[in-house]
Amino acid sequence: MEHFIRVYQLFSFYGQLLTEKQRLAVEWYFGHDLSLAEIASELGISRQAVHDLLKRAEQTLTAYEEKLGLAESYARRQEQLAKLDQLLKQLRDDEADPRWQQVFALLAELSK
Amino acid sequence: MEHFIRVYQLFSFYGQLLTEKQRLAVEWYFGHDLSLAEIASELGISRQAVHDLLKRAEQTLTAYEEKLGLAESYARRQEQLAKLDQLLKQLRDDEADPRWQQVFALLAELSK
Known part of the structure; x- marks a missing residue:
């Protein structure tokens, strides 16, 4: 849970730097608690693709925080x-x- | 002059997001008032390459400000x-x- 809050907090600072798809996936998964399957169906991609999208987004958010330290x-x-x-x-x-x-x-x- | 100050201000917020070469070029050109020729010789690249480096860096800084608005x-x-x-x-x-x-x-x- 703490991890969810952390990612969503970073998203509030750096969300604008993600791609549109990453933004939607993070918003739905970390913010609205949708499942990977629900997001997959919503975006018309595979569950694995959503997983990768989220992983990549998380890495991007963490990398920006390491460089800018806004949070x-x-x-x-x-x-x-x-x-x-x-x-x-x-x-x-x-x-x-x-x-x-x-x-x-x-x-x-x-x-x- | 105002333009110089503006770019250098954005650099103070987003400098960490530039490449090492861009960072050096911006620091020297906008911060220490070195000429393109001096920076070219320092970095071992052409005057035109320094020009492009600076232009690209400026675009990057401006794009980040448009998205994050830190300044x-x-x-x-x-x-x-x-x-x-x-x-x-x-x-x-x-x-x-x-x-x-x-x-x-x-x-x-x-x-x-």
Whole structure:
């Protein structure tokens, strides 16, 4: 399961770099939990071809992460933003001050 | 000049995705302002080959930006962080409070 989540997370960063067929297969297999047989019938290719497609896509996603590390820097940024959020909630003196509201709106934007 | 800066900026995001030769050529041409002739002699290839190498590298960098948009989201994030920094400097009540120091240290980290 953890592996599924990992691949799907990498897909959210690098999905645009896959071929259309790879994208569909990954989306269906890792995102919507379709079986190899279902995807095979959907794409009009063999079960083995779907297997290869997914394997290749996974290798591509992993290779991009090794080179660009977007998932890693995203995780680090989320951690820093969570700390910032916690600190600022302690330091906030007046919840009604619109500037504080702007601060937390910006934090929410940055967490996307 | 603006074009030089743009290519070099994209290179800072996607340089790892170029070939070793492309990386060197871009680094020298756009980063260190070497001439085509100098790079040609350094790499032991023709001036025309360096030209093609650079053209190809630029196309690759631009294509990745079109798909992943890292330079664009970086710029947007920097803008949001600058606003946050400005707001927090107004709201900071006690510069000596170590929590405020932590806040600005985290902002600096996030701006990298």
